[in-house]
Amino acid sequence: MNRSAASPTSRVPRLPGRALIGNTWEFKRDRLALFSRTFAECGDLGVYTIAGQDLYLANSVELVHEILIRNGGLFEKTDRFRSFARPLLGDGLLTATNEQHKPNRRMIQPRFHSAAVKTSADIAARVTRTVADRWSDGAVVDVRREMVAVTLGIVGQNLFSRDVLGEADELGNALTDAIHGFDSQASALIPLTIEWPTPANLRYRRAIERLERTFYALLAERRAAVRRPDDWLNLLMESTYEDGTPIGDRQIRDEALNMFMPGHETTATALSWSFHLLAEHPEVYDRLLAEVDDVLGGRMPTLEDLPRLPYALQVFKETMRLYPPVYMFTRQATVDVEVLGHVLPAGAAVVFSPYTLHRRADYFPDPERFDPERFSPEREAGLPRHAYLPFGAGHRVCIGNHHALLNGHIALVTLAQRVRLSSVPGASPVMEPMVTLRPRGSLPMRVERRTTPAPDSPPPARESPAPGETPATCPYGGGS
Numbered sequence: 001m002n003r004s005a006a007s008p009t010s011r012v013p014r015l016p017g018r019a020l021i022g023n024t025w026e027f028k029r030d031r032l033a034l035f036s037r038t039f040a041e042c043g044d045l046g047v048y049t050i051a052g053q054d055l056y057l058a059n060s061v062e063l064v065h066e067i068l069i070r071n072g073g074l075f076e077k078t079d080r081f082r083s084f085a086r087p088l089l090g091d092g093l094l095t096a097t098n099e100q101h102k103p104n105r106r107m108i109q110p111r112f113h114s115a116a117v118k119t120s121a122d123i124a125a126r127v128t129r130t131v132a133d134r135w136s137d138g139a140v141v142d143v144r145r146e147m148v149a150v151t152l153g154i155v156g157q158n159l160f161s162r163d164v165l166g167e168a169d170e171l172g173n174a175l176t177d178a179i180h181g182f183d184s185q186a187s188a189l190i191p192l193t194i195e196w197p198t199p200a201n202l203r204y205r206r207a208i209e210r211l212e213r214t215f216y217a218l219l220a221e222r223r224a225a226v227r228r229p230d231d232w233l234n235l236l237m238e239s240t241y242e243d244g245t246p247i248g249d250r251q252i253r254d255e256a257l258n259m260f261m262p263g264h265e266t267t268a269t270a271l272s273w274s275f276h277l278l279a280e281h282p283e284v285y286d287r288l289l290a291e292v293d294d295v296l297g298g299r300m301p302t303l304e305d306l307p308r309l310p311y312a313l314q315v316f317k318e319t320m321r322l323y324p325p326v327y328m329f330t331r332q333a334t335v336d337v338e339v340l341g342h343v344l345p346a347g348a349a350v351v352f353s354p355y356t357l358h359r360r361a362d363y364f365p366d367p368e369r370f371d372p373e374r375f376s377p378e379r380e381a382g383l384p385r386h387a388y389l390p391f392g393a394g395h396r397v398c399i400g401n402h403h404a405l406l407n408g409h410i411a412l413v414t415l416a417q418r419v420r421l422s423s424v425p426g427a428s429p430v431m432e433p434m435v436t437l438r439p440r441g442s443l444p445m446r447v448e449r450r451t452t453p454a455p456d457s458p459p460p461a462r463e464s465p466a467p468g469e470t471p472a473t474c475p476y477g478g479g480s
């Protein structure tokens with residue numbers, strides 16, 4: 001326990017619930033409303049109960065600091081999260097215990113952050129253009145599905161240098177099946193672990209087996225290749241621990257899937273909501289289009305253009321404030337921990353909800369209003385530290401945060417340059433908080449093609465920087 005025996009502690013306020021089931025039904029019906037009610041009725045730290053388990057909702061910048069940063073080592077990912085995620089994600093960064101996590105993050109992070117950012121920007125622009133060029137003027141497209149195609153295409157190229165969307169791509173097909181299994185496990189209120197022989201579990205197990213066969217075959221192919229592509233898989237294959245031990249095949253598999261899984265669904269969700277919000281706020285949309293036309297004309301965006309497209313990034317960030325793709329994440333106390341005058345008992349599950357935190361009026365005045373000006377450089381600098389939490393915080397902060405901003409920024413401007421999307425009457429999207437905060441079902445939007453941009457030269461072949469040449473740096477900062 002990290003407190004002195006004499007320190008005063010007070011009881012954590014409890015949200016009223018129903019006899020026996022507590023707040024289970026409310027969570028199932030509308031978990032976002034449950035979080036908001038917990039904050040409204042209990043304050044910064046409140047307890048609700050799901051299926052007999054107490055969950056502590058921590059909803060202040062002070063609690064983010066205390067739990068995720070100052071006492072981060074005393075909290076692990078929850079048993080529940082690890083039990084449904086480990087069959088697919090193994091002991092990769094997302095699922096690892098703190099002890100496993102430390103050497104692995106140290107090994108991967110420095111190489112990952114300096115990974116060819118320029119090439120990533122070119123990939124993002126090229127993949128987005130390919131998807132948008134399939135849309136004809138006047139057509140209605142499912143923006144949610146199309147954004148998944150964009151981000152799957154981007155992560156497939158960054159990680160494996162492959163078109164995982166190609167119908168014949170065995171790896172892409174195996175990944176897609178495994179993702180479905182993962183989604184249904186993650187969304188179950190009371191999950192049955194993968195050992196239970198339910199039809200869904202059997203399908204999930206078969207999908208994982210197929211994925212592993214395909215993945216290890218790809219790894220063997222890579223090892224045998226004379227010249228390997230300079231992608232994230234290669235970066236993982238060349239990783240070594242601080243004592244010089246090379247990374248093992250199983251760890252490569254785990255870390256690659258840990259980049260693939262969160263690497264596309266989240267960004268696709270943020271992009272989908274961005275276009276919904278833009279369509280609902282024509283004045284913001286007009287300003288974005290003016291910026292894009294002014295800076296790019298008909299040219300494809302490059303990494304160097306991004307600092308001159310600040311408003312687009314503000315739109316993307318403000319979208320993730322209102323619709324944070326990871327709307328909740330959890331931790332479990334390993335010992336009794338005192339935080340700000342309360343004791344979180346060993347085993348307690350703590351919930352952080354960026355959705356609820358981002359709606360605190362004292363951090364973001366008039367919080368329901370979509371206002372990209374909140375992220376102008378001056379106003380962003382004035383935000384309380386950790387009030388904006390789309391990527392988490394502390395030693396388990398998202399390792400892909402800069403890539404996510406880069407991909408989102410590039411995809412947004414590439415699409416804005418080519419099309420204007422408008423809402424379809426009667427098709428108002430509803431939030432569906434599953435693994436991510438996605439729009440329920442489809443997100444139909446009408447396409448109006450804009451100018452025909454000048455033909456672009458083909459993107460450069462993937463290559464490492466020449467000896468002595470510094471790789472282009474990420475415009476969103478140097479480290480997490």
Ligand code: HEM
Pocket residue numbers: 093094105258259260262263264266267270324325326329330389390391392393395396397398399400401403404
């Ligand atoms: C808009 C896009 C994204 C959002 C909102 C997002 C959000 C998050 C959040 C909130 C966490 C922390 C979870 C926790 O503390 O329990 C996380 C972790 C992680 N994310 Fe992302 N993510 C995004 C994109 C990406 C991308 C593109 C990658 C690809 C590399 C990625 C890879 C990871 C990994 C590996 C972790 C675990 C990090 C660790 O524990 O060391 N994410 N992400």
